[in-house]
Structure formats: C-alpha cells, structure tokens
Amino acid sequence: MGESFFIGVFIVVAINNLSQYFDININQKYFFYALLLVSAITLVMHTYKHMRKIFVAINNNFNLQSLNQIQTLILIIIVVHMYYIIEQNKLLPLTPWDAWSSWVAKSKIWYTYGINQTIVNQPNWFQIIGSMTNQTVHYPDGLSLLYAFNAGFFGWNESALNAIYPAMFIALMLLFYGNIKILINAKYAWLSLAVLATLPFNNVHITLAGYADIWIAGFIIMVLFNFQLNLLNRSFYYIFVASTILLLMLMFKQESIVWVCIILLTFALSMMSFIRRRITYFLLFILAIIWYYVGGFQIDFPFGKLAITPSLIIFPGLGKYTLTFVNTMPAWLETLFYSKNWHLLWYSLPVVFWLYFKNDNKNLLVLPAVFLTLATLFLFVLFNMTYASNFANSFTSINRIVLHIVPVYIYFVAQLIYSYQTHKKRNNSHPSLLRRQESIF
C-alpha cells in the first residue's frame, strides 16, 4: 500500500513531465478526477477479484486484537506524533524559504497558466515576451508538478496542498513496516517504525512541509528494499519498481543523480559473490591510488564536461566544485550527537561497528552497509571538501542531507541486530529468509 503511493506519484509526475515536453497543457482538475476514477475502478475490480486474499491479509496485518502491549504502546506513540503533525500541517501556511521561492512558486505559475507555461532563467525572461521566471528553473519539476496536480483538486490553498506530506509519511511508514516485516520479522518492523516515526527531524519535515528531502529519504529506502528483495527472490518485479523510483528520484531533486550512482554501484557490488566483491574493492582501491597520482580524469561529453580530479569536480548540469578541506567536525558532532534532531539514533554507531565486525553472517547486510559506506564518503566530500561546508557549519543543510540516509540506517541497524541474534541462536532458530538468502550466496 505504501509503495503504491509512490508509484502513483511517479505516474502523476511522469505524465505531467511528458506533457510539458510535448507542450501539451493537461487540465490538472480533470487529470485528478480521471486518475481518481481509474484508481477507484482498479481498486474495486482488484478487491472483487481477490476478496478472499485481501480479507485474510487484513485479518493478519491489521487485527488490533493481535497486537501485544509493546506494539500497542508503539502504535499509541505513533498516533500521538501523527496527531500533532497533522494538526499543525493542516493549519500552517507554506513556510520554508526554498519551497515558496522555488518549487511551489513554479507550481503556482502552472496552476494559473497551465503546466506547459514556459519558465526560463532571468536573462531569457528579459527577452522572451510571455515567459515567466523562477530561480530554480534548472531544477527537476517533480515536487512542483505534484503540487500543481493537487491544486487541481484543492485549488490554490497552501495548507491543503501541504497535506501531501503527512500522506507521504504514512505511506513511507507503511512501506517501511511492510518491507522490514518481510525481510526480518514483525517485532523488528514495529521497533524500526517507532524509531522512524519519533525522530524529531522527521516530524518537523512533515509539519513544516515544503522540502524534498523527506521524499528522497523515502525513495532511497524503497529502492534499497526492492533491490534487497531482488537479491533474495530474483524477480524482475523488484527491479522494475526500484528503477521506477530511481527515475522518480531524478525528477525530484537535481542532487539525486549522486544518490542514483551510489545506489547502482551498491547494487552491482551486492550482486557479486564474496570473492569477486573483495577483488572489486581491491581494484577500486588501486584505481583510486592511480586516479590520485595521475591527477584525476576529464571527459568531454556532448551534454557537458565531466571532471573528477583531486582538486576539482565538474558534473554536467550539477556544477563545478573546487575541493579544499574545511573542518566541519564540530558541526557534525553537534548535529548528530548534541542537538535535538535525532534523539539517540547516532549514538548507536559504536555498537553498529562492533556488531558488524562481530557478525559472521553479513549476507543481508551487504547492500545497506555498502550504501551507507558510499553515502558517508559522499557526505564527507560534500561537507568537508566543497563549498557546501558553509551549509554544514551554518546547519542549513547538513541535517537535511543526513535525513536522506536515515531510514536506510534504521533498517541496517535492525537487520544487523537480527543477523547477530540469529547467528547466535543458529542451531535452534526457525526457518527464515536469512537461511534462504544463505542458500543463494
């Protein structure tokens, strides 16, 4: 159910983006109702066809009487959090700076003039009669198109449009719970869900809606869950869903290209056998040394120049970043361990390292572990080597980028503890996906 929400978002954004490409104005009101009608018909037909299965699934998954005391406590805590979030979200106007000045401003233009209205940068705006301008014209339009789509139903009401955030968070919680339940078990799914739902920074991002970061966090964990399930079941379905969400991620935020590269590299490494993976790590290490000594590389593509050298990074479309070390360690320490953003989440790091190296059974841990390692490397380069160090020291973006990997980290910790416990109780443990995965590798 949670994943369906994100697939639905993909359909909306993709159709709107395509119509923009072909300069067709889709009336968002009719589009909303058409999609609602199609969804309702599909739902009714699916329910009619699989009524028995659905009732069994509902009975198994949503039976409140089957909850134990801890699950009930977690459910109450989540409901309280959601009450405060929704109560504020539904009343507050749009407040975050980047939202009103950028993404939502674009959708307000499209809401009025149609989604094929041309928006250009300022130099072109001066010259092209009838064009409109926005400071993030070069940015992907996913979030703007989603707001424009919702405005088709709600009209231009900022508070009502922000309601997409609590809806998304509920979908994220559902997919988070469901996938961890499949990959580990219900107990770990409940505890992981409690952590995700109670983190103050997550709560604030839904309450003061408008930023894309929580969306990116949802996309990344959904892709990794599907890749993880593909490693277990080798089904094209999971690859299809993951690819769809990777595309959606690119439609939401320009910087997503880095996450997509990291995720694809992670998946490729996870597909390899233990020996091949070790050889690849070694080769990558050797390549890194050669790269450093030859001064990096530069390639001219038709769409722009790509340069990755020890002192400069140029990404086509993303910009040019001079690499100089800036110490942002105090900001890192404050943001992760001292402020009120993450409760005790990052204090688990020493335990995580200890458990990871003590754990002999790393099969299901490879994917999240490689992802988190590469993500850490990326965050280090971004906040310690580039101009973004300013945004780390001013606390304007360090937490928001960390938010992208938080659901993956929570899942990783849960999987790590479970793998460690299972390993200890190997002799009398019940059959699980872990055993199935062992047979695959």
Add this chain to the structure above:
Amino acid sequence: MLKFFNIRYIVLASVTFVLLYSLVAYLLYGNLGNKSRSLNLLSNPVQMIYGRSNLVDDNIHINLDEIGVALTLFSIPNLNTHDYSQLALTVKNLPKNYQVKLVVVAKGNPVPIELPLLQPDGGTQSNLLINDESWSGEIDQLGLRFLPQDELGLSVPLQQQIILSSATLNNNGYFENYFTLLEYWLDYEPWSYLSISHLKSNPLLASYAQPVIFVVIWLFICLLLYLILFKKRINIVSIILPWLLLDLLFLHNMSANTNWVQAVYSTDDKIMPDDDLYNLAKGIKESFVNKHDLVKMKNQKIFVLTTDKYRGLRLVYHLLPLNAGFLGTQLPEIGFKAGDYILSYDFPENRITPSLGVLQHNGISVKIKKISNGDNYIFMQVVN
C-alpha cells in the same frame, strides 16, 4: 509483559536517574564555594522605557505599549556578575506566545545585550545566567523586556496586563531550584524558519545538562550497573526508556507548538510575518489584473527592486500569477518595454526612486509614470 518490562532494570534506572539528576542540578544551581548573596531588584521603583506600570500590593502591573512590548529598568547599584549566577523571577498573567528577556548594559559598553529567560509559568523560576557569555564583568543597568515570541517570524502582540511579582539575583538555592533543570528541558521552543534545517540545543544549559547528553550518561551508567550488579543480558527496555524520555520531551514541545498553531491559524485568515508585503501585492493584483485577461497581464512584466532578497522574493511570490521577477538593485540593460511595471520596495533611505519621470540607477535610465506609492514602495509603469 512483566518479563519485557524488566522490573529490576526499571528500578535501577529510576534510582540512577534521580541520583544523576540531583548531581546535575547541584552542578548547575548549587552554591559552589561562593558566599551566599541575593539582591532584590524590585526594592527600588522601576523605570518604564516602553509601556506603563503601577504598583498594586507589592506587585508591579505592567501595561504593554501599542505594539505589545514593554521594557522596564531596575534601579540597581553597580554590581559584579561574578557575585550572582541566577535570576529568580515571578511573572504572572503572561500569555504563552510571550517571552521575557533580561536586558543587560555592561560597564563601558552602552549597547544593551538581551539574555533569553525561561518561559514564565506564573511561579518563581530560577534562570541560569552564568552559562551565557554576555553575563560577565560589571553591570551598569539591568532590566526586563516583555515581547511576543517570534514564531516562524510571526509576532502576535496582545494588550494584556502582566504582573511582575518578584525579581531577585542570587547565587544559590539548590533545593528551591531542584526542578528547574526539568523546566529547561520542557521550555517552550517555537518553530523558526531554521527548524526545518536544524533543531538546536538549549544554549543556556551546560553540555552535561543537555537532554541528549544527560540521557546518554544515564543510559551508560544504568547498563554498567546492571551488568555489574545482576550479571544479566541487557534488555530492550534499556533503550526504550531513554528514547521514550527524549520523545516525551519532544512531544511536550510539539503539543505547545500545536496549541499556538491552532490559536493563530484556526481561521482561514493565514496571517504571515510579511502581511505588509502580502497586502501590497494583493492591492497591485486587484487594481491591475482583469481576471479574464491573464494572458495580457503575463506579457507585462513587473520588476521588483529591493536591497532585501527575502522581501524581494516574497513580493514575487505574493504577486503571482502576475509575471514578476526579483532584480535586487540592478536595473537590467535590456528587457524593459513600454507597459512593464517597476516596483521599488525599501526603506526610504535605500529605495531607488524616480526623479522627474525618470528612474536612474547604475547608469541606466528608464522613463516611467508613477502609479502609486506608500511608505516603503513606489509602483511605476515604464513609458516610451
């Protein structure tokens, strides 16, 4: 259930919590070797800079000024900040969206400094002063400023009488202040624009008294004692309890913020901190846009000129769906055509103003016709 809620661990955690809390409260409020002193700031008449006051039964009743602010100064002898570490304050009748700040004028520095204080709750509260680096050296003047909280940039003033019952500087009071640390943890922190990027720690608390650090120390001590005393495996409840404590503190603030949001935004009228900009944009839209002729309006651009980027961008947003763009203070060399508009918004001393029908700036001149103007803006149309 009982097995899950390991009773032994809970008892141990409770005892450890009380002991650790007592130690931290002592480090914060105990009289650490200094001679006990106190100074009643209300023993002499107070001077009102903003607002009015009158004395009723030894309480000072303060009336806020027309914009909902009051500033009172105490008549004090010269004092040294080293002699006093706390300010005990009793303020009644203060609405939740109001705050009190201690105004300090240090000797040799006429620029006043403001120290944040605990959100008054009607009772006597001890505010820590020594953790603020501004509280140092000799003090010339001391006062209190009452003002609305700046919630998401929005201050909502109220014309309500506030009662100042006591104000005392002192440097001790461990038992009287035992629960003040808890008050700091529960102190109201309204959302700000930065909240979506960072939820900062309380700068007035020492590092060991920050909730997260306190909880980590508590957890570590509990686990260590449990392993030593009972030689048992650690139960999940050892993680749940500290997490729950931090979460309850966060939820307490969420609840307070929700109350404020409900009180301010329950109506359809979404007041914003920049209502002046909103109303200006609304006025321009209403007077110039024929709703049935949006396309024509789209062909006429509005150039927003201002030194303030935030206000410039907000004006552009509020002016939508009109075709507006923020230029800063740079007039473009090309792009103006007859029929376009220029909105120059700023304080009069910074504002780019036309002279004799010509707007001239940075070597570029544009012939204009003034359409309307106000205290902070001039709205013009470009002519041939």
